Amino acid sequence: MKIKGRMALAAVAALCGCQTSNQADYMQIGYGPSFDVAHAQCELQKGSADQGYIAIGSPGFVAGAGIGNALGNLAAEDQYMKNCLILSGWKRAPHGQGDAAAAVASGVPPTTYGIARAPGSWINxxxxxxSDANNKCIAGDKTACATKAKLGAKLKAAGINPSPV
Incomplete structure (x- = not known):
């Protein structure tokens, strides 16, 4: 009996040790909040994916049902986090190819205000x-003023009147 218990404990420890969740594992795929904000929001809600259980029987059966339920809940929470982060604009990246690793390696600063440009939306x-050109124009950059005027004309042609916020 002790051998079975140790084997079950080793299996649970091995399964639990596989989970990682840091920004280096994710890449931004769309418009949305920074990774820290998106992860915190999803983390607060992931418990809603958990399922309860009822088990009646021998102590071994009840313990097995509890362990099985815990493993099922871990899988459900992991899937919830994956889907929630996708809805927030983040996707799991192949190992070592996430935004944080790429930014550190290339020396590029993270996206302004924690958001990326919306893919496929030229208007956004x-x-x-x-807005960036307007801020630079106010600071005295003549090139930015020309860019602001050109973008303003394109946006007005599309029916959008840009204004400083």
Whole structure:
């Protein structure tokens, strides 16, 4: 009996030791909050994926049902976190290819305000670029003023009137 208990404990420890969750494992795939904000929001809600259990029988059966339920809940929470982070604009990256690892390796600072340009939406990108150009223009950058005027004309042609926020 002691051998079976040790084997079960070793299996649970091995399964639990495989979980990692840091920004180096994720890459930003769309518009959304920074990784820390998205991860915290998902972490607060992941308990909703847990399922309870009822087991009646021998102590060994009840313990086995509890361990099985715990493993099932871990898998459900992991899937919930994956889906929640995707909805927040983050996706698991192949090992070592996440945003944090890529930014450190290339020396590129993280995205401004913790958001990335929205993929496929030229209007959102143009609005963010217009805002950046407006701030630089106010500071006296003549090139930024020309960029601001050009982007402003494109946005107005699309029916959007940009204004400083």
């Amino acid at each position: 990108t143009a609005l963010l670029d217009w």
